[in-house]
Amino acid sequence: MKRNKILIISLTVLLLILIGWGVILYKIYDIKGKSDFYGHSFEREAPEFTLTDQNGSKVSLSDFKGKLVLLFFGYTHCPDICPVTMSTLNSMVDQLGEDKDEVQVLFITIDPERDDQEALRNYVPYFNESFIGLTGTPEEIELVAKSFGAFYMKEESDSTSGYLMGHTSSIYLIDPNGMIILRYPQAKMDPEEIAKDVKRIL
Numbered sequence: 001m002k003r004n005k006i007l008i009i010s011l012t013v014l015l016l017i018l019i020g021w022g023v024i025l026y027k028i029y030d031i032k033g034k035s036d037f038y039g040h041s042f043e044r045e046a047p048e049f050t051l052t053d054q055n056g057s058k059v060s061l062s063d064f065k066g067k068l069v070l071l072f073f074g075y076t077h078c079p080d081i082c083p084v085t086m087s088t089l090n091s092m093v094d095q096l097g098e099d100k101d102e103v104q105v106l107f108i109t110i111d112p113e114r115d116d117q118e119a120l121r122n123y124v125p126y127f128n129e130s131f132i133g134l135t136g137t138p139e140e141i142e143l144v145a146k147s148f149g150a151f152y153m154k155e156e157s158d159s160t161s162g163y164l165m166g167h168t169s170s171i172y173l174i175d176p177n178g179m180i181i182l183r184y185p186q187a188k189m190d191p192e193e194i195a196k197d198v199k200r201i202l
Contacts, residue, residue, distance in 0.1 A: 037200070039171075039173060039182030039188060040182065041181070043179065044179070045178060045179055046174045048060065048061055049061055049144045051108065051134040051141075052117065054118075054125075054133045054135075056117055059134060061106075061178070062178070064104045066176050067102055068102060068104070068173070069106060069173075070092075070171055070173055070194075070198075071148075071171070072085055072106070072108070072170075072172075073150045073152065073167055073168055073169075074086070074108075074109065074167065074169075075110055075111035075115055076115050076123040077111065083127075085186075086124075086128075086131070088190075089105050089127070089131070091191035092192075092194045094191075095195040100130075102202050104130070106131075107124050107133045110145060110150070112141050114162075115133075117135065120135055145168075148172060152168065153165070153166050153167075171183070173201075176202075181201070182197060
């Protein structure tokens with residue numbers, strides 16, 4: 001009986017210790033992993049892809065392994081969301097100081113019919129010379145967008161620029177290990193707060 005009592009007490013103490021450590025580890029994970037970030041948690045491996053940049057070179061996501069990547073799907077004829085988002089990304093990069101060399105912004109067109117290399121060359125560097133614009137065949141673009149869970153569709157319009165494109169307008173943040181860990185919807189476009197997230201991850 002005495003031995004059983006000692007065993008029960010020992011197991012109880014061990015259980016309490018494990019619970020205590022569990023709470024501590026949870027709090028550490030929560031602070032470093034989720035609740036403190038400005039962006040929405042979005043944890044999954046970033047799908048690999050290869051597209052063509054504004055200079056005609058083939059570019060793969062894996063080319064930027066070791067850097068933090070901010071990826072955005074848009075198009076050059078976009079009248080509002082895309083230029084606003086690109087300006088936000090430029091302001092964010094300006095706030096990074098020396099860390100900006102550890103970050104790469106990728107703009108993937110969802111309108112390859114109009115956004116050839118020349119169109120991207122005239123559009124993307126306007127916001128920042130370091131940004132890379134990517135295009136490809138309609139099939140290539142569709143495959144990449146689907147792999148990221150991004151949506152887009154052509155919308156007829158009376159606009160002088162022709163049709164418009166309805167599309168997902170989030171920024172995806174991919175860490176140096178190739179994991180998508182944060183997503184910024186249009187409601188989360190404060191460049192200062194995004195820069196804070198980037199600095200914490202770097």
